[in-house]
Amino acid sequence: MKLYHTSKSCLVLGAGAAVLASTLFWSTPLIASDYSISGESNTIFRMRRTIDDKKLLPAYEYLHLNMTDNRSDGTGLSLHIGGWGRTDLGDSPTSDSADGDVQYAYVTYRAPKDNTAVTFGRQFVSEGVAAERIDGLYLRNDFLYGLSASAFFGNSVITEPGSAVQNQGGTFVYGARLSQSNKKYYTVGLSALKGETENNGKYREEEGIDLWVHPLQQIDLTGRSTYNSITNGWMEHSYLVTYAPLSSIRIGADYAEINFKDYLYNMTNPALSVINPVWNANDKMTAAGGSVAYSGLGNLMVSADYKYYSYDKSGHANYFGGKASYSLPQSFVVGGSVHRMDGVVDKLCYNEYRAFASKKIGQADLTLDAINVNYDKKINGVTNSYAVTGAAGYEVNRKLRVGADVEYSKNPDFDREVRALVKATYTFDTNSAAEGGTKK
Amino acid sequence: MKNKIVIMSTLLLMLSLLYACANTNSLPRVHPEDVRSLGMPRPNCSECHTDSWSALNHRAPNYLAKHRFYAASSRQVCSMCHTESFCSDCHTRKDEIKPSDKFSDQPERWLPHRGDYFSQHKIDGRINPVSCVKCHGRQNNQRCATCHK
Numbered sequence A: 001m002k003l004y005h006t007s008k009s010c011l012v013l014g015a016g017a018a019v020l021a022s023t024l025f026w027s028t029p030l031i032a033s034d035y036s037i038s039g040e041s042n043t044i045f046r047m048r049r050t051i052d053d054k055k056l057l058p059a060y061e062y063l064h065l066n067m068t069d070n071r072s073d074g075t076g077l078s079l080h081i082g083g084w085g086r087t088d089l090g091d092s093p094t095s096d097s098a099d100g101d102v103q104y105a106y107v108t109y110r111a112p113k114d115n116t117a118v119t120f121g122r123q124f125v126s127e128g129v130a131a132e133r134i135d136g137l138y139l140r141n142d143f144l145y146g147l148s149a150s151a152f153f154g155n156s157v158i159t160e161p162g163s164a165v166q167n168q169g170g171t172f173v174y175g176a177r178l179s180q181s182n183k184k185y186y187t188v189g190l191s192a193l194k195g196e197t198e199n200n201g202k203y204r205e206e207e208g209i210d211l212w213v214h215p216l217q218q219i220d221l222t223g224r225s226t227y228n229s230i231t232n233g234w235m236e237h238s239y240l241v242t243y244a245p246l247s248s249i250r251i252g253a254d255y256a257e258i259n260f261k262d263y264l265y266n267m268t269n270p271a272l273s274v275i276n277p278v279w280n281a282n283d284k285m286t287a288a289g290g291s292v293a294y295s296g297l298g299n300l301m302v303s304a305d306y307k308y309y310s311y312d313k314s315g316h317a318n319y320f321g322g323k324a325s326y327s328l329p330q331s332f333v334v335g336g337s338v339h340r341m342d343g344v345v346d347k348l349c350y351n352e353y354r355a356f357a358s359k360k361i362g363q364a365d366l367t368l369d370a371i372n373v374n375y376d377k378k379i380n381g382v383t384n385s386y387a388v389t390g391a392a393g394y395e396v397n398r399k400l401r402v403g404a405d406v407e408y409s410k411n412p413d414f415d416r417e418v419r420a421l422v423k424a425t426y427t428f429d430t431n432s433a434a435e436g437g438t439k440k
Numbered sequence B: 001m002k003n004k005i006v007i008m009s010t011l012l013l014m015l016s017l018l019y020a021c022a023n024t025n026s027l028p029r030v031h032p033e034d035v036r037s038l039g040m041p042r043p044n045c046s047e048c049h050t051d052s053w054s055a056l057n058h059r060a061p062n063y064l065a066k067h068r069f070y071a072a073s074s075r076q077v078c079s080m081c082h083t084e085s086f087c088s089d090c091h092t093r094k095d096e097i098k099p100s101d102k103f104s105d106q107p108e109r110w111l112p113h114r115g116d117y118f119s120q121h122k123i124d125g126r127i128n129p130v131s132c133v134k135c136h137g138r139q140n141n142q143r144c145a146t147c148h149k
Helices: A007-026 B002-022 B063-073 B084-090 B117-127 B130-136
Strands: A035-049 A058-069 A076-088 A098-110 A117-127 A130-142 A147-156 A172-182 A186-196 A202-213 A219-228 A233-246 A249-259 A284-297 A300-311 A316-328 A332-343 A349-361 A364-379 A382-395 A400-410 A417-429
Touching: A076 B084, A098 B084, A117 A147, A117 A172, A117 B063, A117 B084, A130 A172, A130 A186, A130 B063, A172 A202, A186 B063, A202 B063, A219 B063, A233 B063, A332 B117, A364 B117, B117 B130
Parallel strands: none
Antiparallel strands: A035 A058, A035 A417, A058 A076, A076 A098, A098 A117, A117 A130, A130 A147, A147 A172, A172 A186, A186 A202, A202 A219, A219 A233, A233 A249, A249 A284, A284 A300, A300 A316, A316 A332, A332 A349, A349 A364, A364 A382, A382 A400, A400 A417
């Protein structure tokens, strides 16, 4: 749903949102005994100059509201709304001087038994093969013998309603997942998703099996295999396993196989379409990797990781490196990483370095973050790309925080680019203490 | 037709029985313990849990890669500590600010597209286009279309 098309309508909507927020806020004492209301408002100003010398000064408002039933067993109805709006105070990067979006807006009911949930509205459904944003209905329930079932249906939330049909990403989508689990050892799920085009044609047909196996407390295996019934081929097999022989050591391994023609079927993004000549449509990517992390030195954590990418028709690449971080809870964190990407073509060869630190001093906090990518071969005459960000924040009180950051970067596409951002975050929660704290 | 009615009725009856006999308590809507009070930016669930939830150690190096499987299997567990806005910080549908720009004061947090991602996306997209698909394959791609027509 496109929210606004003009500055005027943006102002109207912004005023409406402000009235709604203030109405909820001031009416809080009247309904606080039955419902708790929590929310967050982020007001953001950005400043940057484009390559064609436009001076961009967009102002954003991100608003999240949750209204939750206060029943002691934590069940009942709740309402969740989140969205953002933007208006340009300077030049506009596009033809629209204002824009916005409703990210989610749904009502959900949770029953005291069997994890029964019914959710209606704009929501993000994550069930087996489905990771979809829909305007529709979602249902789930636990049954006997560790069985659980969920189902959903609705309209795909498309990005640009006004665009050509082939760019909209389907219309009606529905799916379900059935799982059986033993809480101590495993969960296995079967799921399916179908999407239709505007004229009821097949757009997507995907089925999958997902696993979560933990035969011992030290071992945890997760993964999924997904099949495309339209192309009659496996889209992916992706599995990760973790072994923790000691509480301070974790060893991870992962394996994935992706068939491009099956996975990239019916993408609306031309860059990711299976017909993009950048990759071979019949190619198959295999990725395998591992990692080791050690956290036995107090607040210090060190890790090393490796990943191997191979393609049936387009060579291979290695990505490897290490990370270290030291953190004092709520007070100080410092860290860094070094990685090397080593591909068969020059463009895929680079070293990547990152260092960051953040320190809280009383009500204030300071952050520095630097990322450097060093390409083996010049891209647009540049081998050394970097971005340095300095940020500062101040907690005015428990509810209000203000902050600002400046980023300086040089890269193959921009020479000495400076960006700035100013942010004010206001959070409110009428009844968090009774629940053991607010959610993040 | 008669067979189909019998099969459907049997399935419905079985489902009703399974539902009626399940009678387990739902997970609490909010995690009983405020994990942030434990003093860590990311919790290690195995510090308290010894069952399957112990796997949800957010400090594990491959937790980011695994979280999609946990969310696709047990989303209700995630929602005990996270509101929808936490997911939408990164899983946006149509957003103009990179997550790493919105939260530049949280350098330890896993956020996609840090640094100069305009140059980097050409490399990441070539190495593994699938990594872009979930967010930009069928939606949230109007900015991609500016160049990729």
